[in-house]
Amino acid sequence: MSTRSAAELDGLIEEATVDTYDEIEAVNGFLAVVDEHLAVPFATTVLGVEVTVVKIYLTNDSRMVARCVREGFQQDIGLAELPLPEPPPDGAHWIEAYRRWFRLLTK
Template sequence: MSALGRAELDALIDEATVDAYGEDEQLTGLFTMIEEHLTVPFATTVLGIEVTVRGVDLSEDGRIVAVCSRGAARQKIGILELPMPTPAPDGAEWVEAYRRWAG
């Protein structure tokens, strides 16, 4: 669970979606905030393998995904399925706001 409470997460969601009409624009607003505020690159572990998160993207199926790499291999992983390292990178609160919004 996030260190932020519901009220703080709701305030972030409101900030990201203030001018949004409909779910697609809300998603774009949250994606923009994650893209602008999440400090990358950072390392995390996925299925026991350390990967480097290089950035974020919007997938064709309407999810925010993390662009991960290990050596020459790259893979996009849904950011809600991505385990955050401890300590979490700066801007991780925007991922938690997205998780609450998507919930």
Template sequence: MAPDIPDDRLDELIAEATLDAYDEDEQRAAFAAVLQDNLQVPFETTVLGVRVRVTGVTDSPGTGIAAICRGGKHRQLIGILDLPLPEPPPAGAEWIAAYRRWGG
């Protein structure tokens, strides 16, 4: 579940993340960097009934900002906005909420 954060706080996070970014691509890359720096990994969650360990965040062509998920021998990228968060969410999850608001 996503953390319940007031809109004004999300707007502050968006402004902080995108301060020096001038177009949409730079802003997305800035959010990727902020998530890499602030989302506490690793953490475990469940994706389609399978327990996975989120080990990081990446920004890749075609996927956009994605969580790096590992389950057993398998590794898969899952869009950060599609990732179900555990309860309680990991530290830094407010940045995912800010990214969701930014992407509208």
């Protein structure tokens, strides 16, 4: 559930993507602000199982993913699909902004 208004998220999108010229540069802009502001690691639940998100990174095809670990196993989940815990970790508003940008991009 988003805790920010569409206007607030649009402002964050503008901040993350300022001076970018294409989608790849924009994703890198989001990665920079997520790296700076998101409190990692954090616990969340994926398919009913608690996992720990240990890092956010870009794949070779420029997708933002969360590396989730549990008991020695790991799985990458697209940041747009990652369930966030309640309460969300500090800096999660950047994930909200990324999700809004991603949805607008893929419409």
